[in-house]
Amino acid sequence: MTTILTAGDLFVRPTHFADAVRAAVADPSALKFTELTSSWPLEPFGPVENVEEASGAVDELIAALQGVEVAVTQMAPFSARVFEACPDLRFIGVCRGGPVNVDIDAATEAGVLVSNAPGRNAQAAAEFAVGLMLAALRHVPPADAELRAGTWRGDYYTWENAGRELGGETVGLVGLGSISRITARILQAFGAVVIAHDPYAEPEPGVELVDLDELLVRSGVVSLHARLTPETHHLINSERLHRMRPGALLVNTARGGLLDHRPLPDLLASGHLGGLALDVYDVEPPPEDWPLLSAPNVVLSPHLAGATRQTAERATEIIAEEVARFLGDAECRHTVNPGARAKARR
Structure with a gap:
């Protein structure tokens, strides 16, 4: 059983992630989903610890990640401290073009693959x-x-x-x-x-x-x-x-x-x-x-260019395919740190 944290917000909701992943994987019954929801976009994103354009509290994210191997998110703050505190984590899917809310160097050092969703909006x-x-x-x-x-x-x-x-x-x-x-x-x-x-x-x-x-x-x-x-x-x-x-x-x-x-x-x-x-x-x-x-x-206008329902749907579909490929030991299409695979904790 693989545990997946769906760390959503009020635009890309945890249920959007879970539904997309269930539709993409070969055996949804082998997955267990947990969820976390930030208040973005009703509260603006910003810097959190050493990452940018993030939403949510690091301590809350760390607590939610205990025992979790796969996380999917848009805005959750995956700072360096998250990787130190979450040894089970193996993969993060970030449904945006630039995963600036993830410390990529820390993820790579920890052997955690990170994929993004280019072109989703x-x-x-x-x-x-x-x-x-x-x-x-x-x-x-x-x-x-x-x-x-x-x-x-x-x-x-x-x-x-x-x-x-x-x-x-x-x-x-x-x-x-x-x-x-x-x-x-x-x-x-x-x-x-x-x-x-x-x-x-x-x-x-x-x-x-x-x-x-x-x-x-x-x-x-x-x-x-x-x-x-x-x-x-x-x-x-x-x-x-x-x-x-x-x-x-x-x-x-x-x-x-x-x-x-x-x-x-x-x-x-x-x-x-x-x-x-x-x-x-x-x-x-x-x-x-x-x-x-x-x-x-x-x-x-208040940063609305990507604010369509199709954007949210497209983003979760792209990331769900990445999760399916990762769980099936296939090469992910949008990995931003392929060097992490050599260090991945199995």
């Missing part, structure tokens, strides 16, 4: 990025708020205030991973000209790869899709923001740390930056006195 995030572009380009949020307040903004039909179309516009994608590639295909269907910057990417049909400075100069819309690493932290800084085409729209649905937020209020007020659409922030949630909350031409 790619469709949702791509659709949302394009939705933010449309909302910002066509003044949808302010027009809605003003109409509800009793103001009919007929001046949005004047030449000076009229919106812009995606068709015929040049859209620059910073990063060309799974989300960005879907975004590019959606934009091409609108008739946009799509260019991208990613020094590690393979070509995508219909997308011209360019250097970052060229992308900023040419694009009427710039959308961020890169991973946040030490190399990409504040990739779009003050100097690069000033290189953007005057009046361009900047969209960020990736990670807040890609963007230096400090110059943005002045760039919006001057009109150099024509609009800003954000789903992610350097601090989440942003403080009540954050200048961008009252800045002009800004569309904001």
Whole structure:
């Protein structure tokens, strides 16, 4: 009998994990499930001990992991202390693209394999990025708020205030991973000209790869899709923001740390930056006195790009297949630390 901890939250629930694993394995009767639920997303994720973007208490997780060989989660904090205290653990499935809530070095040293779920929210995030572009380009949020307040903004039909179309516009994608590639295909269907910057990417049909400075100069819309690493932290800084085409729209649905937020209020007020659409922030949630909350031409959403039911279902299905492969002694497809297998405790 293999004991599996389903460490879920209020988006990917423990029952989602358990149902997906039962459907994926050859003999569900050989499994025993226990569960733990964190309060994310009603409480924001954050750093927990030495891991990032995690939710829950380490001591509570350690208690739940006693006698557990397999754990599946989205946000549980698998810090270094967890691996020291849980000698039975052999496998962790993390249903997100980057398992930053797991100390991968500690897992590898302990012989615990870790798999992730790349692409689980790619469709949702791509659709949302394009939705933010449309909302910002066509003044949808302010027009809605003003109409509800009793103001009919007929001046949005004047030449000076009229919106812009995606068709015929040049859209620059910073990063060309799974989300960005879907975004590019959606934009091409609108008739946009799509260019991208990613020094590690393979070509995508219909997308011209360019250097970052060229992308900023040419694009009427710039959308961020890169991973946040030490190399990409504040990739779009003050100097690069000033290189953007005057009046361009900047969209960020990736990670807040890609963007230096400090110059943005002045760039919006001057009109150099024509609009800003954000789903992610350097601090989440942003403080009540954050200048961008009252800045002009800004569309904001609370980190919703991946928030679809299909994302949750897809994520658990990917991880359930990884669990099935692990339990069947097959090679997992999405292991992030294959070196752990040599040390795995059997």
